[in-house]
Amino acid sequence: MKKTVAIDGPAGAGKSTIAKLVAEKLGYIYIDTGAMYRAVAWKVLDTGAGTTDEAIIRTAEKLHVSLRFVGDNVRVFADDTDVTEKIRTPEVTALVSQVAQLGPVREKMVELQRGMAKDGGVVMDGRDIASNVLPNADVKIFLTASIEERALRRWKEMKAKGYEEPIENLAAEIEARDKADSERAISPLVRVPEATLLDTTGMTIDEVVAKVMELCG
Numbered sequence: 585m586k587k588t589v590a591i592d593g594p595a596g597a598g599k600s601t602i603a604k605l606v607a608e609k610l611g612y613i614y615i616d617t618g619a620m621y622r623a624v625a626w627k628v629l630d631t632g633a634g635t636t637d638e639a640i641i642r643t644a645e646k647l648h649v650s651l652r653f654v655g656d657n658v659r660v661f662a663d664d665t666d667v668t669e670k671i672r673t674p675e676v677t678a679l680v681s682q683v684a685q686l687g688p689v690r691e692k693m694v695e696l697q698r699g700m701a702k703d704g705g706v707v708m709d710g711r712d713i714a715s716n717v718l719p720n721a722d723v724k725i726f727l728t729a730s731i732e733e734r735a736l737r738r739w740k741e742m743k744a745k746g747y748e749e750p751i752e753n754l755a756a757e758i759e760a761r762d763k764a765d766s767e768r769a770i771s772p773l774v775r776v777p778e779a780t781l782l783d784t785t786g787m788t789i790d791e792v793v794a795k796v797m798e799l800c801g
């Protein structure tokens with residue numbers, strides 16, 4: 585039977601790296617829900633219509649976000665623009681928590697996410713997957729790591745993309761986003777009691793993948 589696997593956790597915990605590798609091993613589809621909120625944030629900045637809550641909601645209402653397969657890779661589209669790389673800039677990262685706390689934006693994205701998971705065979709990562717999007721997921725994992733380790737991982741990721749940001753700034757940005765994501769009123773980041781807690785501090789990618797595969801049984 586094809587399962588649904590929900591992976592939640594704070595920023596920089598390694599969710600997307602792990603979820604992608606696990607999906608590949610299982611022959612499942614990987615769904616990056618954070619990328620969907622990022623696509624909305626990108627569109628808001630691209631249209632230049634301002635970043636008030638009202639302007640963001642209006643932009644999200646008109647926007648079609650989709651994840652499409654191009655060869656073996658999942659690409660993120662905002663309408664017909666491939667934004668896969670564009671959504672990883674510091675500007676998008678700075679805006680995305682505000683976008684993700686808005687009820688109408690979340691409702692639209694959650695509906696899309698549930699539709700993509702309806703036949704199973706998906707590994708979905710985000711903040712509210714086990715608690716809200718897929719409460720009946722077969723496997724629920726809460727992935728985390730120390731703030732120092734998460735900041736270091738983000739630093740390496742950014743450096744590889746040509747961004748030189750002091751590590752202290754990244755740690756502060758991650759902490760601010762964790763706070764915003766955990767304290768928002770609608771579908772905050774929470775660990776549901778039935779989720780397996782996996783602290784990846786000091787673990788290699790291979791070790792984490794092996795552990796998650798074991799949990800997927």
Ligand code: DC
Pocket residue numbers: 595596617618619621622680681684685709710711712713761765
């Ligand atoms: O995982 P990420 O950094 O790409 O996520 C971007 C933002 O979107 C993050 O600040 C929290 C938010 N998000 C959310 O609220 N719900 C999700 N299911 C996924 C991400």
